[in-house]
Amino acid sequence: MRTISDKQGLTLKAATRRSLDQAGGGDAFQHVTRVKANALSSYASANDEKADKFIPVDVAVECDIEANSPIIASAMAAMLGFKLVPLDGSDDHRQPVSARDALKIAREASEVVRAIDEATQDDVIDASERKDINREIDDLIKALQCVQRRVGGGA
Structure with a gap:
């Protein structure tokens, strides 16, 4: 039993x-x-019929590297009751939150709105539109999580 x-x-x-x-989609990612x-x-x-087919761990790491975000790794960590934190020395929570952060969040949110608006023109x-919307949502989530870490919150 699983x-x-x-x-x-x-x-x-x-x-x-x-x-x-x-990471650019399967057609592009397959080359790396x-x-x-x-x-x-x-x-x-x-x-x-594909329910039992999962990405191998080495390919998942490569995919997250190409995506420039630990999307699969974060999902796995969350399933195990953990969260990922960066090890690259970019200690986000040491930098004070500023108006620049608010503007980045607003810009990313407007990109989500734009993608949804464009996608729903024909109802x-x-x-492709779903892909664009999800990419913009991921960018917004990253911006929000960055600020959340710096104000001492979860993410």
Whole structure:
């Protein structure tokens, strides 16, 4: 019997999908990893016939590197009850929060609004538009988490 639930499996699939999107998509990412685009698509697919196909750990790390964000690693850590913190010496919480941070958050939020507005012009959100919206949401989340760390909050 598996230890992770179906919901957790779907969480991993969603994180894989978001990381792949930020890494440029399967067609581009396949050239910097050992797995081809069709397999990458299976790892991100929530379809029942692909439910047992998950991204290998080495490919997940490469994907997060290409995405420039630990999307899959963060999902795994959260499932285990942990959170990731940067080790690169960029101690965000030592820098005071400023108006510049507020402007960055506003700019990122406006990009989310723009992506949603463009996607809903025809009342249908296609795969490419969904990818754009999720990329903008991820950028906004990163900006918010940066400020949250610096004011002593969670993330």
